[in-house]
Amino acid sequence: MSSPDIWMIGDVQGCCGPLDALLEQPELTADPAARYWFAGDLINRGPQSLATLRRIRDMEERSVSILGNHDLHLLAAAAGVRRPGKNDTIDEILDAPDADELIDWLRYRPLAHYQHDHLMVHAGVLAKWDVAKTLSLAGEVQDALRSANWKKRLQKMYGNEPVHWKDGFEGAKRLRVIINALTRMRLCTAKGLMDFTAKALPGDPPPGLMPWFDVPKRATRDVTVVFGHWSTLGLLLRDDVICLDSGCVWGGQLTAVRLQDRRVVQVKCSQFQDPGKD
Template sequence: MGAAAGRGDIWVIGDLQGCSAPLAQLLDHPEIAGDATARYWFAGDLVNRGPDSLAALRRVKSLGDRAVAVLGNHDLHLLAVAAGIRPAGKSDTLDDVLAAPDAAELIDWLRHRPLAHYEGHHLLVHAGVLPCWDVPQTLALAAEVEQALRGPDWRARLEKMYGNRPVQWKDDYHGGKRMRVIINALTRMRMCDAQGHMELSHKGPPTSEAGLVPWFDVPNRAIAAQDTVVFGHWSALGLLLRPDVICLDTGCVWGGKLSALRLRDRRLVQVSCTQYRKPASD
C-alpha cells in the first residue's frame, strides 16, 4: 500500500459496468492524459449491463500497476458465472468476456483484484464499510476473501458467498457466513438500520423509511475522522463529496456520466454517457 508513494496523481473512477467508450474518452481528457505518471483507482463493477464489458476489462487490465480496481458485485457475478456457480441473468452483458480467446486470463486477473485498498487516508471499496469496522479491520477482512478467491479452490469458496444473511457482523463468524457478511458489506450494502444492520434489498435513493439510513450515516462509525471512504455502487445516490465519504457512481450505464476525481484537490472530470440511457437499475 505504501509502495506507490511519490508517484503521480491518483484519479478515482466510478462504476464502468462495461462502458468502454466513455472510459477511453475520460482517459483521453487533457487533465488526465497529460500526466504520464497518473494512477487510477476503479471503484468496482468494471463489467456488466453496459455494451462492451470485454473492452472495459481489457483496458483496465492493460493499465498494469498504474491501476487499482476493487471488486464489485457485478465483477463477482462474472466470476460466479465463469465458474458455473450461477446462471447468467437476462440483463447480463458478459457473453463477450466468456467467449473471448483470453477469457481464462481475464478471469484469473479479475479474481486477483482486491476488495479494499487504502492509501493516503483514503479507503477504496465498491459499496461500503460496516459501521463497526475501522480501516485495519476492513483491510484484514477483505484480505480473507481475497485469499479465498486467489486459491485453487476459489470456485467452491465463491459458491458460499450468496445470500442476504447474516445482516450484522460478529467476530466469531466463520466459513460461508463470515464470507457473506464481508462480501455483502463491501460490494452490496447501501442502507442500514440505526444498529448498523444491513438492509440489502434497498436499491433506490437514500430514505429514512423504516428507520433506515445510508451506511455512512450510522452513528458512531469506527473509521477515524482523518480517513475518507471512496466508493461507487449507488447510482441512485450519485455524486457525493464529503470529508468522510466520496461516492462516484454517477450512472454511466444508465445514461448519466462517468466520473473521475483527483484525490489531492478533488478536481472532478466527467464525460456524458447519454448514449446508454436506460431505466435505472442496480
C-alpha cells in the first residue's frame, strides 16, 4: 500500500478564502487519505484569522500545524504579554466565544515536525543543531507553552539577544534563542550568529550575512528543511531546503508542495497588507 499524499502548505496568515480554494484543488483532493503540513503563521494580518484557525483546528486528525511567530504573538496577546498592533487581525480570535478552546489548541501545537527525512520549522534551524537537537529544543518550548504557568513563561519571550546558542543557557534566555531561531530567523553570519536588523532581499544580503540555510557545515544539510516566514524569498525548492512562503497576505500566492514528488500547487491571493511588512 502506498503512503498517503503529504501536502506541505505555506503561511496562511488568516487568508481563509485562499486556503479553502487551495484545499479544493483537484491535486489536493485526489487522495482521500491525504495529509497536510502547515508551516506556521496560521493567522494574523489576513482578513479571516478566526475562520482560518477554526478551519485548520478542525483538520487536526489529518494535519500537522507548527507554530510561527504570528501564532506565538496571538498566544502572547492572550497571556497579556503583548497588545495587538494596528496591522494585526487577532482581536476576533481573542473576542470569540470559543477563544479559550482555540488558544489551548494552538499552544499545544509543536514548533518542529520531522518525518520522511523532512524537518518542518517556521523560520529556520541554527547551523549547529541537527534534527535530534532541533526536536529536543523545540520540545522544551512546547513543554513551556503546555504548562500551567504558560502565561508567565511567555513574559520574557521577546528580544533579539542572545544571537547564538550555548547548551548552558537557562530559563528565559534559553527559550528566547530557541523561539527566535525556529520562528524568526532569516539571516546569519558565516559562524551562525542570527541577525534581526538587516532588511535586504535574500539575493542581496549585507556583507557578512547570508541566509541561515547557507551557513557552512549546517548540521541539517543531509535532510530537507521545510519552512515559511520569508515572503520576499518566495517559493524555493532545493534538495536540502524548501521555502513555502509565497506571500499570500501580501497579494502573492498560497502554495502547497507535495512531499513525495515536489509537485507544486498554488492559488492567487488578494492583497490584504502592504508587501514587506511581515
